[in-house]
Amino acid sequence: MLLIDDSLLHSIEVTTEALRKRSDAHWIIAFSGGKDSSAALKIFLAAYRRAKIKLAKVTLIYCDTGVENPILDAYVKNFLRAAEHEFAALTLPISIVTLRAPVPDRFFVRIVGRGYPPPTNSFRWCTTGLRIKPVSEFIAKQNPDNTVVVLGLRQSESRQRDRALALSSNLYWQKQREGKGDYDLFLPIVELSVPEVWDAIFSLSLPKALNKSALETLYRGASGECPVIKAPTAPPCASGRFGCWTCTVVRKDKSARELIKSGHFHLEPFVKFRDWLAEFRNDPANRWHTRRNGSGGLGPFTINARKEILRRVDALEDSTRTTIIDAEERGVIASLWTMDNFSRLAFKRPSDLGSSKAPIGLVR
Ligand code: SF4
Known part of the structure; x- marks a missing residue:
């Protein structure tokens, strides 16, 4: 049997006490698949066994952005399937809920449908919609007085976080304002x-x-850290970490490149697509010359550019035998193209729209 060190033992003891104190609460474990939320889940279960109590309700939530690094995505989904059976067999009162952004907020619906340029440091439109909002909205639907959210957050991960933690007298218990009121966070x-x-x-x-x-x-x-989704309060995803395979905020997706070097060659077409998309974004010929609000500056992708991105996604789907944009998302993209055609014609801006017909053939 492996020895458990003092700090870990202390965490289990504090968690055991917390479970005893709040056994009537709805415990929500925010799980990303990364090492921190995995450790938090393990400590939670170890404490639950020690506490020898019944918990009223436990939910493990996972936020699926639809563009996770394919290797982490497969690993997490395998885990969730197996965990569901394990929890049922052990009669652990844990249900698993996978959250997703609403279709209009999904990565390729925004890019191909609305023409959003892929995110940059100064226009990072994705983190909130893809990762934070689905979790926040789920939590906001719960009763704040009776909910405890378990997060795998660590001190010293960021100065900003340390400053926030220092304001509390008990590091393990924090408050988070969400929807109807203040929720308890347990770390x-x-x-x-x-x-x-x-x-x-x-x-x-x-x-x-x-x-x-x-x-x-x-x-x-x-060889990196994993930010994936941590918390409504978490800092945005950062460089050198797992994140979306489409992420153009980082100059190079180092973790994906390292994974390819270590033998995950099937990631190569995804990385090539990402690199192409980042370059494509920067060519003014692919963008409207005004923003959506009419002000000057590079605006959304032109319809022709969106068509080109979709053509490349289709080719990537075929070569990797994956679904990147599903049928429902394709339907929404088709409607968004139609709307953009009409609005561009109404404003009489020069455009490359070609046709005001709906992009037939998109939905497949
Ligand atoms: S990993 Fe990149 S693309 Fe994904 S949500 Fe974070 S910043 Fe956006």
């Missing part, structure tokens, strides 16, 4: 260092569905 790994987080992953047994070696290999391959 089981707040005091743990990165090696202690890995200790938690390797030394605690539940859930067995969590493939710790696969997770470690992923991190080793990508």
